[in-house]
Amino acid sequence: MNAFLKFMKRNYKIVALVVLLAGALFGFTMIPGQKENDPDKDKLLIELLTYVIEKGHYNPAAIDDTFSKGVYKDYLENIDPSKRFFTQADINEFSKYETQLDDQINNRDLSFFYLTYGRLQQRIKEANSFYKDILAKPFDFKADESFNTDYEKMPFAKDDAELRDRWRKQLKLSVLSSVADKEKMQDAPAEDKLKDKEKGFSDEKALEAKPGADVNKTKANGEKKSFTELEKEARESTLKSLNDYFDFVGDLKQEEWFSIYMNAIAERFDPHTYYFAPDDKDKFDTSMRGSLEGIGARLQKKNDFVEISELIPGGPAWRGKELEQGDLIMKVAQGKDQPVDISGMRLDDVVKKIKGPKGTEVRLTVKKVDGSVKTIAITREVVEIEETYAKSSIVKKGGKTYGVIYLPKFYIDFENQDNRDAAKDVAAEVDHLKAQGVDGIVMDLRDNGGGSLKTVVDIAGLFIEKGPVVQVRSRAEDGKPSDKPEVLTDNDPKVHYDGPLVVLINNFSASASEIFAAAIQDYNRGLILGSKQSYGKGTVQNIIDLNRFVRGSTFGNLGALKTTTQKFYRINGGSTQREGVKSDIIMPDKYSYIEIGERDSDNALPWDKIAQAPYKPFKNNFAPAIANSKKRIAESAEFKLMDENAKFLSERKDDNNYSLNIDKFKADAAKIEVAAKKFKALGKYNSNLTFDALPYEKEKFKNDPALAEKKKDWYESLGKDAYVNEALNVLDDLQPKGGKTASTEAKKETRIKTR
Incomplete structure (x- = not known):
């Protein structure tokens, strides 16, 4: 049994053990007759909640x-x-x-x-x-x-x-x-x-x-x-x-x-x-599936409002570039109608207001992460599933050819192995890029919220020789975190791609994205570029049906509980929890001076460290490339303006006092507008690079003009992306002497020293 199957087996045992133990505790028939507001049901729910968490939570x-x-x-x-x-x-x-x-x-x-x-x-x-x-x-x-x-x-x-x-x-x-x-x-x-x-x-x-x-x-x-x-x-x-x-x-x-x-x-x-009230689990699943139609966003409850938890790549919200993960929806309006305050509404009721026929407009009043409030108009569409999969592009720069792979999620279908698998798709994109003789690859994981552990292990394995990728720590039988974590390993000795590699992350790269970036960083296989650090979610959750704990209940549906059951660790022993993955090269963004991610929650599990797994890092010397990039960023007018904008937004976040005198109100608004005017230039950046489709996709475009048009939008957006442009500059700095890639030379040196 390989490491991943062992991990899955242990994960299942956690839930099974809780259910088994509960059989004796809750194996009795409830009071006949179900009342609308039944204190006995409320008491049972409290007992179930605390019991399941006590027996199943990683570290309650x-x-x-x-x-x-x-x-x-x-x-x-x-x-x-x-x-x-x-x-x-x-x-x-x-x-x-x-x-x-x-x-x-x-x-x-x-x-x-x-x-x-x-x-x-x-x-x-x-x-x-x-x-x-x-x-x-x-x-x-x-x-x-x-x-x-x-x-x-x-x-x-x-x-x-x-x-x-x-x-x-x-x-x-x-x-x-x-x-x-x-x-x-x-x-x-x-x-x-x-x-x-x-x-x-x-x-x-x-x-x-x-x-x-x-x-x-x-x-x-x-x-x-x-x-x-x-x-x-x-x-x-x-x-x-x-x-x-x-x-x-x-x-x-x-x-x-x-x-x-x-x-x-x-x-x-x-x-x-999180507790899912009766029927909310089904409604939540429906909202997740239904979000593929409408604006293309996944939603979750956040206190009194609803939070954007994910933007579906290719969807109207994703393409509009205004709505972002972490935004709180406060009001919803249909076209020109008046906005409706959704404070306190159930998630499914908010979803119903946001969803609608293709071609109609919905206006969302959202509170941004920086504290500002903005109303965003979005035209509803049907989101193409194809846009949620891995895709790549090539670009010529300085006489070299580079590839960009965008991976929105680490997806896999365990029930149907014939369906799409991110590991297989990324391997195929790498093959296509290698066929074009690329001199380096940018792996873009920005806004990637994670996905399958098996998939991230397989994808990391494309860029390294066999070895550990991530450690997963579960709860031991004594109720404490186990001293023997599972080590998930890439067992394929083949290195699919050994050339220069850059990984792009941002504040919303989470979970599996952080595992991949951490593995590449720990192996010294490539450079991590982007936000100061990633999201910092280093935990695994399971959803447990509370109805499984009670026999003969007449209370109806008791709901379900999502609870944290495991924790991730890097192969160097450090947790990704709270701290995330720190970029080797930090590039300014709008959240540079705002605490965002797991570390912003006072009740998040703490960062800690365990023993490192046995692994051999590559001998790459990235210091010159890092120094060159930092110098370029410091001298870049674009990045300087981004940094100024980040400071401006951070200051505005704490500016909550408004005059109710109309003259003073207008004067204050005018000052803010003048101060913000200079940052409009950020939307006009253009690297003047031409990103293009690979030959195999151009063949597809002949029979699918709509696909060609969508990909064209993506290629154009890459040309206007300062982060991608700097990633390409770094790849240029990583170009080896003598025509061989830096990673190939490093691996050869490693083999010689370890024989």
Whole structure:
């Protein structure tokens, strides 16, 4: 049995062992008759959750006072993230439970949940009664007052009067920013209006409090609308959005709020441990599959909003280059309709709003990772599956020929071995590039969120002689991480490609991508270029059906639990968890000064180190190439501007205070627009290199013009990519003397010394 099969067998045993142990504990018949809000079912779910995590999690946290404080904080943030419902009096009453939740969890005591749930329903009804009064009359935009949207640092309102005033200011900011956008559109030249309409709204964090603004800026006869008319329109659209929001919240059942409490507990163990409420597992799978139609994005719940977890290569969102992994969706609008606030909505309801017929437009108001808020217009399409597979291109530079392989995911179909396999596809692309006599290869793993472990081992094996690729550590029988990790090894002595190699990564290269980059780095086989470090996800998860633990239950579907069961380690012994893979050559990007990835989660599993696996690194000397690249980057006007932009975005991230005086608001917005204007040049970069298809693909294009057109877009995007251009410069620096590749010479030297 090879290392991978052993790994899979152990992985299965983890789940099987938990189920087996549970048979004796939960093998009894539940109380007959299923009630809609059944405390016995809630207690059983808490017990199941903690039991499965205790027996199956890689390294479960102790359920103590520290754990209790984390659950308390996360739960309140999840049910009232904008602090617009609870008052300080409520919090004072809740606070006595801050260090008692661990005891309540262990004793299946749900007093805290029932107290907060009941109070939240009361506060929602109260807010529902007064926001309409606030929006019934015009705001005074000459008054000198401000509103801060940093809800995390904002204290709770001290009493009902202050809470109502907070709603007034929040709604005032919403209307003000909408009116300012409308006026700006009216005053803009016709061509600018078209561009703004195509792109959505400008980069303004004030949109966070704004339910939306329409694109109908002028009267039917072409005359400009007055300020009074625009202000009235903005209040009406805000009112409609809030009405929709409160209608939605009013339809939520208690069990859906209880799922939020369950996840406040589950996610304290680590960010990837998650409870799927009854039927949510099926809905989640449907949303994952359905995301291939529409905008081409995979979604996941993130507190009160929905997060973009992945962009499908080739899809409209991916091609638009505006929506990014990590963006939080706050509002959704259909074409020219008013945006709907999706705060608190179920994932499947958000998916339904985003999906739609091919050719229709959806507008997403998203909060970017840098803290800015932007509305992005996307035309829905059917995403071609072909675009999610590995692909390559060739380019001539400085008398040399280079290849670029883009791998969006480490895909494989275990059920049908005849289907596509990333390892086979990458091997084929390497063969095609070698047939063209390439002098070096760029392996582009940017935004690659991972995939199959078997696949990453096989792909790494294309570039090295046989040897270990990754170590996987599981939980031992005593409940502690095992001292004997599985070592997954490439057993094929053949080196498919031994020439110069560069691997491109960014902040969103995760999991299997990090394993590949780490192996190439540890073997000293190639250079890693890109962001300061990759995402830092060094863990494996399994989804466990909770219904398997209870016999004769009349409670219906109990849901499922995704929990962390294993941890990755590099062959040098270091974990990829939190730290990710650090680039050999760091290139500036927009997130250079923003903490992003696993390290940004306070409950992420820690970095640690185990013994290294036995391996022999190549003797390549990359120091000259690294020095040359760093010098080019330091002198590059393009990269200097990227670095300035990153600093600008980092500073803007913490700028949360907005004047509610219209003159000051416009003046502040104008300053930001002037400051940001210089960064528009980043979108105009062009390396003037011509990327082309390989001969075998050109034959395909003869019978598939649509494929040719899509690939043409990709080739053009490579020519406008400063990161790819620098990767090619590095390959040029790696060119060997005497016509032989650096890796071939290094391997020959290694063999001589080890005979």
